[in-house]
Amino acid sequence: MSDVIALVFDFDDTLAPDSTTGFLESLGVDTAAFWKESVGPLLSDQDWDPVPAYLYRMIELSRAGAHGGPITQQKLRDWGRRLPLHDGVTTLFPRLRDAVRATHPKVQLEFYLISSGIGDVVRNTPIAHEFTDIWASEFAYGEDGGIAFPRRLVSFTDKTRYIFQIQKGIIGAEFRGKPFEVNRKVPADRLRVPLRQMVFVGDGYTDIPCFSLIKGQGGYAFGVWDPRHKDKRSRAWGFIEEGRVSNLNQARYDDNAELYQLLEVAVTSLANGITLNARAYRG
Numbered sequence: 001m002s003d004v005i006a007l008v009f010d011f012d013d014t015l016a017p018d019s020t021t022g023f024l025e026s027l028g029v030d031t032a033a034f035w036k037e038s039v040g041p042l043l044s045d046q047d048w049d050p051v052p053a054y055l056y057r058m059i060e061l062s063r064a065g066a067h068g069g070p071i072t073q074q075k076l077r078d079w080g081r082r083l084p085l086h087d088g089v090t091t092l093f094p095r096l097r098d099a100v101r102a103t104h105p106k107v108q109l110e111f112y113l114i115s116s117g118i119g120d121v122v123r124n125t126p127i128a129h130e131f132t133d134i135w136a137s138e139f140a141y142g143e144d145g146g147i148a149f150p151r152r153l154v155s156f157t158d159k160t161r162y163i164f165q166i167q168k169g170i171i172g173a174e175f176r177g178k179p180f181e182v183n184r185k186v187p188a189d190r191l192r193v194p195l196r197q198m199v200f201v202g203d204g205y206t207d208i209p210c211f212s213l214i215k216g217q218g219g220y221a222f223g224v225w226d227p228r229h230k231d232k233r234s235r236a237w238g239f240i241e242e243g244r245v246s247n248l249n250q251a252r253y254d255d256n257a258e259l260y261q262l263l264e265v266a267v268t269s270l271a272n273g274i275t276l277n278a279r280a281y282r283g
Contacts, residue, residue: 006193010202011115023079027067051155062146070146080124088253093130104271133171135162157209211244220266224251
């Protein structure tokens with residue numbers, strides 16, 4: 001019987017303002033034009049997927065060198081270290097761990113990050129160490145040190161792949177370089193984290209498959225929207241209307257924020273269920 005709860009987060013607009021837009025702004029790029037005039041036509045006119053479209057346009061920017069030279073791994077890492085996070089995020093993880101540990105010391109709460117953003121950014125944020133594992137889109141780098149090709153894309157149903165890896169326990173350094181392990185068959189009674197013991201928090205269209213998967217199996221799905229971008233609230237409200245999520249809140253995580261309080265209730269409720277099942281008579 002599993003005694004692990006997995007709380008899984010998206011990153012951009014969920015835990016922080018859009019990190020790619022922030023990075024490009026830090027280089028002096030006109031980001032409104034980048035998304036509308038550069039990335040937009042690839043989607044509308046050439047039927048590109050959104051994630052490879054923006055990565056491709058970033059590679060073009062890097063090769064052009066018009067914004068301080070190539071976009072290097074070091075530049076992406078440096079941005080990750082200094083990018084802003086939403087209110088309460090830096091202390092969110094120990095607060096939730098303490099809440100579970102206080103009443104259910106044998107239940108383990110783990111955190112995971114699944115993002116369509118750039119791995120070299122999110123893995124260098126001040127909260128990266130809080131996650132048991134992180135999956136995000138990745139670049140390969142060329143001879144000049146600049147971004148040269150996307151070596152991993154994380155988008156839409158790609159995200160559910162990593163949900164299944166969490167479920168089966170295919171996590172951590174030992175599974176690096178073993179992409180086919182996700183197909184391993186694991187009996188239901190041997191799953192490390194059943195889907196009903198997962199919570200997913202996200203804000204965007206690429207999160208919908210994870211919302212549906214986890215909520216449909218008895219877990220919790222929380223939709224969020226960045227209060228600094230009220231134009232995104234209507235998109236998030238659509239998740240409620242379509243039954244995709246359990247709840248919708250502003251992306252704030254301080255003690256007084258409703259989202260934090262609901263997350264605490266969710267993980268402690270799951271811990272209650274684990275403890276109760278462990279004590280059930282099975283004669």
